[in-house]
Amino acid sequence: MLQIGDIAPTFSLPDADMEDFDLAAERGRHHVVLYFYPRDNTPGCTLQAADFSDHEDDFARYGCIIIGVSPDDCLTHAEFRDQHGLSIRLLSDVETEVCRLYDVWQPKEVDGVKKMGVARTTFVIDKEGIVRHALRDVTPRGHAAGVFELVRKLETENANGNRQEQRRNA
Numbered sequence: 001m002l003q004i005g006d007i008a009p010t011f012s013l014p015d016a017d018m019e020d021f022d023l024a025a026e027r028g029r030h031h032v033v034l035y036f037y038p039r040d041n042t043p044g045c046t047l048q049a050a051d052f053s054d055h056e057d058d059f060a061r062y063g064c065i066i067i068g069v070s071p072d073d074c075l076t077h078a079e080f081r082d083q084h085g086l087s088i089r090l091l092s093d094v095e096t097e098v099c100r101l102y103d104v105w106q107p108k109e110v111d112g113v114k115k116m117g118v119a120r121t122t123f124v125i126d127k128e129g130i131v132r133h134a135l136r137d138v139t140p141r142g143h144a145a146g147v148f149e150l151v152r153k154l155e156t157e158n159a160n161g162n163r164q165e166q167r168r169n170a
Contacts, residue, residue, distance in 0.1 A: 002102055002103055002131055002134060003134070004132065004133065004134055006130070007129055007130055007131075008023065008032075008034070008123065008125045008129050008130065009023075009102065010022070010023045010129075011023055011097075011098045012024075013091040013092060013093055013098060014074050014092050015074070015089050015091050016074055016078040016081050016089075016090050016092075017074075017078065018074050021067065021091055023125075023129075024129075026065065026127075027127065027128065028127055029127065030063055030064060030065045030127060031063055031064040031065075031124065031125065031126055032064065032065055032067060032124075032125040033064060033067065033122060033123075033125075033147055034102075034123045034125060035048070035052070035066070035067070035068050035069070035120075035121070035122040035147075036068075036069050036099060036118050036119070036120065036122075037049070037069070037118060038117055038120065039070060039071075039072060039118075040070060040072045040076050040090075041080055041083070044120070044140040045140070046080075047140045047141060048068075048120075048143055048144070049068055049080070049088060049090070050084055050085075050086065051140070051143065051145075052088050053084075053085070053086045054144070055144050055145070055148060058148055059151055062152055062155040063127065064151045064155070065089070066089070067088070067089050067090075068088055068089070068091065069090075069093050069099070070090070070092075070093065070118060071092075071093055071094055071096050071118065072090075072094075073092050074092045077090040077091075096116075099118055102121070102123065104121045105119075106118075106119045119136065119137060120140070121134070121136050121137070122134075122147055123135075124147065124151060124154065126154060126158075132150070133147075
């Protein structure tokens with residue numbers, strides 16, 4: 001299981017516009033909020049995606065991008081995005097390879113039936129590609145605000161660390 005301090009596994013997946021997103025390309029450029037969710041157009045997933053979209057500019061001010069991943073295909077993501085006016089990037093993991101890589105593809109029980117599905121999980125990955133926070137079994141309501149505080153603190157810590165480093169080198 002992926003732990004805090006681990007290097008985030010890199011991957012490349014298509015988004016709702018069928019353009020590839022490569023996590024490795026974000027190293028040195030952005031913090032990444034990588035969140036996994038079960039399905040487009042379910043109440044909790046819609047709430048979570050809309051909340052992240054509503055606050056995307058706030059995250060961007062702290063050098064952070066938001067990426068959602070589910071097993072839905074690109075066309076379903078595009079319809080979901082357009083129907084709800086979402087601005088965040090949604091990636092398609094139809095084969096659940098990245099879900100497995102991040103250990104969020106897990107057994108679930110729904111209405112007494114056991115099956116595999118995505119455990120709602122969010123990872124905060126810093127600009128160096130290190131997992132700084134792993135939030136498992138999250139509740140969609142208010143989740144974006146809590147994640148934003150983690151990103152804000154992360155960027156503040158980085159800024160303070162850089163100032164201390166500059167003082168030591170002076």
